[in-house]
Amino acid sequence: MDAGILIQQGLNGLTIGAMYALIALGYTMVYGIIELINFAHGDVFMVGSFVTLWLLATLGVQGAINNPILLVLLLIVMFAFSMTVMGLVGVLIERFAYRPLRRAPRLAPLITAIGVSFILQNVIQALYSTADFNIPQVIDPQAGVSFTMPTFNVGGFAVTSSEVTASYVHVFIIALAIAMIITLQLFVHRTRLGRAMRSTAIDRDAAQLMGVDINTTIALTFFIGSALAGAAGVGWALNYGHTKFDIGFQAGLKSFTAAVLGGIGNTTGAALGGFLIAFVEVFSSQLGYSRWSEAIVFAILIMVLVFKPTGILGQQLAERA
């Protein structure tokens, strides 16, 4: 057994999981507050990566930045820009596509959400094209800390270790995602606006009677969720260095699976689910089933929904026969 590969793949899993977790948070927050599966959310993430592409092209960035101060400034600009733009896009989507249907039968906003998803994909297709676009990787993907785990032997079971490289990109994405998740937790549980969000999720009418501005609260939820998806889009650009108009569909489905696995409506659960799904994906690839990793993820989704629809940390939400 090679512990090095295990740790290396664990790092890869954490990086992908960080992005899934950020996207899953948007799904779970929106579902928690208006009980809508926002099918367009994966595409918001995709648009976020294109916004980053546009920004870097406009700023004339060609490749890795080696000056640390410049790099930090650029990263701040990238995240601030993509998160703000995507947050506003999310608010616009909610305002024009979902709000008019808030009292309509459940099927109507679901169908609208699918429509919005296709509109976003095709707008990107029209502005760019269906090609795979290279995004300059501002953090040198080769740079990182390499180390080797000690080799040992337990009762004839040899554990070797090849060299592990913890690249700065991976470490940065994981740390940033965890920071964002913790900030979101504090926001939802410690602030007035967070309390408004929670009370709207529990009982919209009662919250309104208590003086909560429902429309602002729901718009805020969409802003935060979409901004996190935008951050995930920047993370994708940093990590992979390319993007395509259709990456949102798969990533969205996987993140939704993550949200369901963790317990939909539960922000901690969504983050946990994101990391779990990424581990499943990475390790099924490692074991030689990379062609099947998607099928495995969806099979997990179906299993969770059938056997434990409340997810790992969820409350009783999936009611009725």
Added chain:
Amino acid sequence: MSPLRSLLFWRSGSPFRVAVARLRAGSQPVTTPTARFFGRHQSLSVIVGMSIVTAILPFVILLPPFTGFGTQGDFIDGYAQAGVWVLLAIGLNVVVGLAGLLDLGYAAFFAIGAYTYAYGASPFSHNHIPFWPMLLIGAAVAATFGLLLGAPTLRLRGDYLAIVTLGFGEIVPVVFNNSDQYTNGTNGITALYQPSLPIYGSFGFGNPMPYYLSVAAIIAVAMILLYRLQDSRLGRAWMAVREDELAAASMGINTVTTKLLAFAIGASTSGLAGVYLSSKLAIVSPTQFGFTVSFTVLAMVVLGGMGNIWGVAAGAFIIYEIQSQGLKQLNQFVGGLGIPPIHLGPINFDLTAINFLDYQYLLYGLALVGMMLLRPEGLFPSRRRRAELHDIEDAVDANQELVQP
């Protein structure tokens, strides 16, 4: 009625007007005598309607705007292809329109039907079962998978079902793609046998006419069966479950069985379409059955008018023709106008360079959102569905009127 109005609108009771009224009203009774007759004799009206449509369509190309669009053979082939989508749409209508369940993995059952035919009649599998029994087998296999997927998942709430079916729709092509030794992987199974009839012989490749006529016959039979189902005890149960699941359950309807049957019947229609399509194209490959297929069929059902079989069929036909012919002609038309490109500083806009075919999914997306916001009952609504989709707003309006001093 003013003279202008009577010129613009048809005399009441004229057969054409009755036909349009039927189209608009779905299965609801219409008050003219002719309409009442066809209302009572659904099967007859399907046979008459399908015969008329089938007889007229091949000659549309002879009319002025269409003459330059291609040969008659191409047109008939296009109709035969459109028939596949009509079948898919009337099948999905049972699931989405009648039972109110959102199935986003509908293409999976289409794929299962198509691969069933590929196993039943191709050199790859060394079997040669004739086409007509394969239609039933394909439908049965698809229905079985529908039951297998539906049995555990239909207990879940509606929007979870949407995501489970979406996942299923993604898995099925992946499985067909990756199981190389069973399905020939990405290359797909080729050289499927053509359908044949006892006297006519094999349908062959050259002439699209037998495919066109047979798909019209399959659609007619499917529509008759679906109309009879819709007006049966089961059909009423579907609508009850759609409108209020809790109330339906307390009236003694077994909601899980009811939903499961809707799911299985929708799947079987999709399986029929799959068998027919694979026999027509003589090839099946995993790429034919992606999410865009499910999405397109959903757009067809929503545009046509959820719950109205004729409306959905018309919606599917119109969308297919727009997508296969309309956008192509639009390209040529706009290209022929010779509008010069506009250069305004950073803006470069060249209308003639736009390939409208690239934007079909954008159009579907806009259509879905627009329809849901403005006219959720579709272009040819079923009266009941319209009432249901509007009743919450109406109830709110009524309440507000009551509150007003």
